[in-house]
Amino acid sequence: MGRRPCCAKEGINRGAWTAREDKVLTSYIQTHGEGKWRDLPQKAGLNRCGKSCRLRWLNYLRPDIKRGNISLEEEELIVRLHKLLGNRWSLIAGRLPGRTDNEIKNYWNTNLGKRSSSTKQEKKADEKGSIWTSSVALKPVDSHQVIRTKARICSKVVIPWQLENEMVKKDDQPFITWDSESPTSLSLPEDDFSHLLGDFNVIDLLTSDALDLEFNQENGRDSIIGNGGGEDFGGTAMSSDQEFHVSAIEALLSSLSDGAMPDTAQSK
DNA sequence: AACGAGACCAACCGCTGCGCA
């Protein structure tokens, strides 16, 4: 059996793209749109694998690609999101308009990843004004809990209607309010946003509940969140509380992507 | 000027998730 290969391995161009190939691919996609990558090379007259075309377009030719150095604000966001999501480069890239997963992955591997594993280098980074040892000191990357957002049962942000206008409390300290005009989005206290985002404490609070040990033990599953944990719920439905918490995490991530850069980063 | 080491980054490879029949 076996699936048919995405392209004939023989006789196709590999390696660096030429300007002509770029032009052909760009004009084809501008005319016909993205998609159908397997058939695209043949139709466009490119001697390339469909996968290669897709990658070239997404990582390099797309008109909305932002080129140039990663700014300090972007770096900070990458670090925070990586702390939260782990190596989910596409998810992280989704929060950084114009940046590709490949670019962020490369940036992490060549800059941030190294920094996180070396105290010496942290000092260096500090001299450069990096966030790694700033007042918002971050823990080494591998010491945190990573949220696996691919929980199949919760692919969309759905805030239960009965929670409208309710204050979500932890230890009687309100930290999130719901916007009654837009019940599917979170409304964060304006003057507390940066604090809220600091180290994603809010996420930790929310996930600690979502991480209900009893839930995991009863179902004999690894946690959906955490190092090396499983990624799905194995078909076991979450409780409404758990579903809500994970939803809230997703919503908070969405709020980050809506240009809501933490004040701490912008004020630097 | 020549060479080597390390850094950077575009591209490739193989696996997974998801939609559909």
Next chain:
DNA sequence: TTGCGCAGCGGTTGGTCTCGT
């Protein structure tokens, strides 16, 4: 429910560039 095909993702590779000797 199952199997197949496609698109997408993340890890890895390898070519090119930069810098130090």
